[in-house]
Amino acid sequence: MTYPHTAPFPTRWNDNDVYGHLNNTVYYEAMDTTINVWLMTSAGLDPSAGEPIGVCVSSSCEFAASAAFPDALEVGLRAGRVGRSSVTWELGILRDGVVIAEGRFVHVFVDDATRRPVPIPAHIREAIERELTI
Template identity: 45%
Template structure:
């Protein structure tokens, strides 16, 4: 999946948003947010949505999502200080996996500073065996699903 294969690369193509302030610790020697932090922002947006809307209790849930694939296309540097609005949508929901697309927007900008995807495979916490996405989580993910 490349940046030009995403459904939309503008803010209005995303369904749900998490506001994430940049932190001084996120900045590298070059004066902008380090590339690894972008993945942290992806993870934060997905986790916040699942906790707020999908019934995820990170310490208690018997079924958890493990990240098996991620990708980020960097389009513009993110400075400090700034507020990143992480736009979230779902591209695909399978029996045991889900593919999220995330756009990182600076403040109120319409075009993202970065765009990427993030794949969860749902597993039983104790056995680590793939399992069906729980119904409460699936219902929350359906609300983020956008069609190509």
């Protein structure tokens, strides 16, 4: 698995659940945060500027191994399918370079005011194609 972008995912004490491992919602939080930080820092998305935003219409995660605090993890990010108004983000949660969970988020870009689908903004599409397409 190759991920052109990775971000640190330091686990926290309160991420563990009663079963002694990271709760599944924590994986989703890490993936969602990685996507949105990348969009803001690398693709120029400004969620407060009234421009088109990406909203999640679908997400999934498959777990191969368990993690727990104090594991130091990473989130890998790449673009899968890039359509007219949507992008499928493919993500991996990695421990020591080994994928322990694989996730998928589908974002549809919508007008900030009407929430109707719009084409992916050109600057975001260019950043995706330049940095995240394999």
